[in-house]
Amino acid sequence: MRKSKVKSTTGLSRLTHITVSVWATVMLILILSCSTEKSNHAPAVNENDSLPFMQSWGISTLISDSGVIRYKITAEEWNIYNTTNPPRWTFVKGILLEKFDSTFHIDWFVQSDTAYCHNQQLWELRGRVVIRNQEGTVFTSEELFWDMDRHEMYSNMFMTIRKPDEFLQGYNFRSNEQMTRYSVSNANAETPFSDSGSSSSNDSVMRAAPTKPNQP
Template sequence: MLALLLSVGAGSCQKPKDHTAPAVRDRDSVSMMTSYGINTLISDSGVIKYRIVTERWDVNTVKNPSRWTFEKGIFLEQFDEKFHVEGYIQADTAWYYDQKKLWELRGRVRIRNVNGLIFRSEELFWDGIAHEFYSHKFSKVITPEREMQGTYFRSDERMQRYEVTNSVGSFLESDMGGESENTAPDKQKTATLSDTATTQQSQRQPAVRRAATTKTSQP
């Protein structure tokens, strides 16, 4: 009986045990700054060049490489030196790797420039060091004169000189330098580009074989 009372007394004197979760060691998961409802202007070399509109903006300087994250989508407007709108870029999700000056845009990427060119894809990279856009996914380019689409796209930042490979598109035959002198001005012919054309088709239309890579330059 005495031994039982001693054991009960000893148990009642024990301190309660704290149940704690393990420490969070992955500091990469924590953003240095998170902002909501953003509509702000961004300057470059003292000149305002962009407007960023986004629902959420996370800045993480610990991740390698460091980045800005726009998980709720982004709308980016570009200005010239006189603060005139030159075009816009929008996407469902975006990352900006500030040390690399590289934008990665994903999901319903749309671009429109001052010349009326429209770009559509599910992926686009914007290299601020090389000053170019590129995409390795299916992309479509629409201009007032032509429409092209392909699985690889590369362009300068102003979308004035661009390249579409593995392409399918249509434009006036006169754009290819193949218009005959006997062709009436009101009878505009249309040529179709496709890298999947058969050998027989390519023999009848030599321009088709050159359509695997299409380069366009605007003045």
């Protein structure tokens, strides 16, 4: 009887040892699987993505092109971002941009509530946009793009052009930089004329502008 009792105790000890080993193996597998699981978290946001490289306030500066002063920028706030794609300048509190001709006279100037310059080539003007050139032509809209590389301006929103002898309004504006050659789609124009039957009164007549765009 004593010999049989000893065998029973030994078998129980072996069973306990096997159970502990199995559980240890299972726990090890779970730990390894958790440690190798891929993370689904988004990458950390780099502060350079949202912070400007340079900030300036109350600025009035001249900008040269090929060694010749061509532009003057006046703005309350100017932010430069050099880590974005493409790099950009922002003028969130408005801008006055003046362009000079070869004799350093103002060729035209533009004002807007907000302005962005992408890669120092493409200007995006938003809000109350007003342009006036040497000839007295005044352009107004809520949007204007100025491509300095192609030397052209364009806008798809409603716009108006006022000249000493004409008033034009419409959409899909395309123009050269000097705003001397432009085209407008779906446009109406007012042209003053003298009434031969009246010597002192001037009237105006509405006429449809050509719908076929002219290349600036």
